[in-house]
Amino acid sequence: MKIEVLHSLWGADEHVFEGGEHEILKPSKRLLALIAGGAHAGAVRVVDATAAEQKALDSHIQTQDAGEAAYAAAVAKGRWHHGNLLQFVIDREDRLAYDDTLKHNHPDRLDRVVRMRLEHELRVVKARLEATEVPT
């Protein structure tokens, strides 16, 4: 098969491909999965593939519709919430850390009331996160 790497460099396991076209002889199942993922993310383009290779590539990528169904199911079952709460904590901690770097007259500096609100939200969500089971 032939692929075109659309970035300056694309890595797949031990393989390192510079930007441009590359001929790959008999790609392994594992490499096909990585090529499928890379192509889906816009890092590479499949220029040429056999029917069997194309089938393997297609089978590895979840469709948007299937992804949306998985999202709806994860929200309904409550499994989505752990990641959402975890990300909220990461985000709020980052915003408060950024605020700590600002001088008092900086336009992005949080006023006292807003900062207290963010700190309160962070405490509340951290407590909720700690009470949420880590999905395994």
Next chain:
Amino acid sequence: MSVVASDLVAYHAATQSDVDGSTVGGAIDTLRRPDFTQLAANDTLEVVSSAAGDTTQTVTVEGRDSQGRIVSQTVTLTGTTAVAFGTLGTVERVLKCEMSATAAGTVTLRRSDHTTAVRAIPIGERGFSMVFRKGTSSTSGAVDYYAKVFWKNTNGANALLSAQVIESADPSATITHGLAASVNDSGTTTNRQTAPGGVTFAGTAANVPGTDLASGAAIGVWLNMHLATNNAAIRSTYTSGIQGSTT
């Protein structure tokens, strides 16, 4: 249950573009988010899931290396054992992270120091990316870029009352915002350099059409990045926010 801050989630629109000539905007894409914590310093990256069974999904990370080159790597998840992006090497910034399929666990992209997360990807979602990640200024005049994101109220019961979208932080002072004319819209614009019709851009708080953001509803937020002629390179962030009251 009252609407709480973590119920208000930012998502990408269905069509993003990091090249000229493609349509931008559309309906909400609940699989991908526009927000993450950019690297504070050049570093290597790794990805890990909270579920041992996540061993088939691939994760592709795109970034810029210390020379400014766009580089990427695709790895396969190995469950709760972190996978290093070894080929990617040290990156200066993350541009995009995309999974081939949803996972059974929460997937976290983090710096290799194990303590600093770039982002957690909740179960049912597929990734995240930077807005305006490959825009460039011009030598012959100012350039405007447009992108669309959404704020969604994921609270299962209550509306966010008197909802307003705000600019929480704009350190580079290059971005303004404007709201879609109605909630849950799917409006597009011709390409990333064409302003969407009927949207007024400003740096001030914008009222959500219909006053309240209902349970499950999402409001489209168009962003405009204005680059002056020969604008110096920008490595910055932008923080959108949504505020209101709740019962």
